[in-house]
Amino acid sequence: MSPNPRIVVTRALPGQVLVPLERLGEVWVSPHERSLSPGELREAVRGADAVIATVNDRIDEHVLRAAGPQLRVVANVATGYDNLDLRATNAHRVIATNTPGVLVDATADLTMALLLDVTRRVSEGDRLIRSGTPWAWDMSFMLGTGLRDKRLGIVGMGRIGRAVAQRAAAFGMEIVHFSRRGPGTDGPSRWLPLDELLASSDVVSLHCPLTSETRHMVDADALKRMKSSAYLINTARGPVVDEKALVAVLQSGGIAGAGLDVYEDEPAVQPGLAEMDNVVLAPHLGSATTETRTRMAALAVENVEAVLTGHPAPSPILVPSE
The missing domain is CATH 3.40.50.720 (NAD(P)-binding Rossmann-like Domain)
Structure with a gap:
């Protein structure tokens, strides 16, 4: 792990779930109450060691290149992961995780x-x-x-x-x-x-x-x-x-x-x-309970913390399908 890893969080997360990451390094949380535009997302991830993304963030080749070679993990706060280009994360040797089971x-x-x-x-x-x-x-x-x-x-x-x-x-x-x-x-x-x-x-x-x-x-x-x-x-x-x-x-x-x-x-x-x-x-309320959204965010944080400290992520690593 780098001495002061940069961790990018694309949307504010509930409660105190980010506290463990704040002990590890510099945590940047988007100040916007909306999804980042593609350009904003590429700018936000520059120099990041880890990214916590949500289902509205398209993590593709352009984002991974913008982040740089030090990027180690993208943790998706969702069970689905169709917003992640897993072939690109695999090619860049970036670990990709989601939050299965909790919702x-x-x-x-x-x-x-x-x-x-x-x-x-x-x-x-x-x-x-x-x-x-x-x-x-x-x-x-x-x-x-x-x-x-x-x-x-x-x-x-x-x-x-x-x-x-x-x-x-x-x-x-x-x-x-x-x-x-x-x-x-x-x-x-x-x-x-x-x-x-x-x-x-x-x-x-x-x-x-x-x-x-x-x-x-x-x-x-x-x-x-x-x-x-x-x-x-x-x-x-x-x-x-x-x-x-x-x-x-x-x-x-x-x-x-x-x-x-x-x-x-x-x-x-x-x-x-x-x-x-x-x-x-309904406006995408499937996981919208306080308990579920908090657990989803906490699991994404646990995945990032594990990867940055050299431990296996609690969630299975996502790989591209054949």
Whole structure:
């Protein structure tokens, strides 16, 4: 470790999580309450020995070159790492880490919140009352959809997918899933081919990583396979869904509704989505509990501290896929 390593933190982190790093060297924290622009990011990382990044920071060849050869570690405060160019970090011999595992429960809880909200029309009802629109209870007023005996199709059966399956089973749902691992034992769920899952599920919930294979996996053709009474939930990554195709299928009544926490061009939202009452929109809240965000930040700090002091990082080192 250099005598006084420079540690760059691209967004302010909660609590006192940075204290261990302040004992190690010079810690620079971005003063902005927003993501750094690409130019600002390249300038900020110059001379850095470590960078703590968030999901909105694109760490690529340009950033790594700007940092310089002394850079040893990039710690991503996220489970996903599609913002990291792992081929570039590997070529520069920079250790890359993420924060897996710590946001499983928070994201699974939010998935169920979106599912319940859109199927029971909670946000729609909230908007109606706040608007001052006259209303009165009757037998057919704002009917939603119950969950018992409905089929939930989970795309991506990792830790979050399994946590969602456990929660949905408690609501009496039948669980099926598709994952790259193929058929296997996944608790209360059984594996189906993706086309069959889309065609037979009452709710489709996305929990897969963003890769070249999953980008626009839910496109116009995939959406057309879904039931007209089905709902789509996305708490994974926005570009897994072709949002223009989603708007078109919702406008045509091809599916019943959607609950989204992530967006293709975040923070921008595809025109048309915000105008539809059968769409619930959340601003990337999957990990947004005090406990989870604090633990994510602390784990990123632990990864940096370990690498700079010559110890193995608590999180697995990220390597490029073949």
